[in-house]
């Protein structure tokens with residue numbers, strides 16, 4: 745079953761003097777349970793594509809079906825709802841909130857859903873334990889190493905049990921040892937059935953994926 749279906753997708757950025765076609769007529773499908781890597785040179789549109797898939801950016805043209813739902817037609821609040829229920833996002837720079845404890849960061853997507861306090865605390869502990877961070881629940885992000893922060897970000901991404909995890913250069917800010925830990929967690933999540941799409945410059949990481957989408961100048965070249 746196709747979890748994601750993209751057809752003739754386009755997105756450009758207009759500044760005063762220039763229009764950049766970041767995504768220029770792209771079509772592809774991603775099946776449930778697939779591990780897909782998006783690769784390509786700097787500036788070819790990888791992050792823009794992931795942001796459109798994650799409903800952080802709007803496409804200009806084309807079709808996007810997620811879980812058979814037509815995403816393009818949705819209002820902003822419907823998109824937020826889809827994001828909260830179906831998508832977990834992992835960023836290169838972790839994007840944890842420094843003023844919240846690790847536990848509260850991880851619990852945030854459930855708080856936004858209105859889940860009861862004891863339930864979100866229990867689930868956040870479970871998610872932290874899954875990524876080997878149970879002992880760090882009360883620490884604040886600045887008190888964690890980069891690798892630990894990314895594992896907390898993964899716990900935040902999986903706490904809602906999303907259909908799909910989108911990761912933009914998830915190992916980009918990590919040393920090789922922490923990269924390996926994060927990659928192993930992503931592979932484990934994929935093994936347990938999660939659909940994963942990563943953007944990466946790391947060809948060794950891309951080679952672990954079942955499918956590679958290679959971009960160049962806003963287009964797919966494979």
Ligand SMILES: Nc1ncnc2c1ncn2[C@@H]1O[C@H](COP(=O)(O)OP(=O)(O)OP(=O)(O)O)[C@@H](O)[C@H]1O
Nearest residue numbers: 757758764765766785786787788789790791792793
């Ligand atoms: N907000 C924006 N305003 C104007 N142009 C943008 C904006 N975001 C991206 N672009 C342009 O769109 C193109 C694609 O950018 P994108 O960040 O998607 O590339 P990328 O492949 O992820 O690059 P990198 O590997 O360096 O992160 C680039 O030419 C970039 O300059």
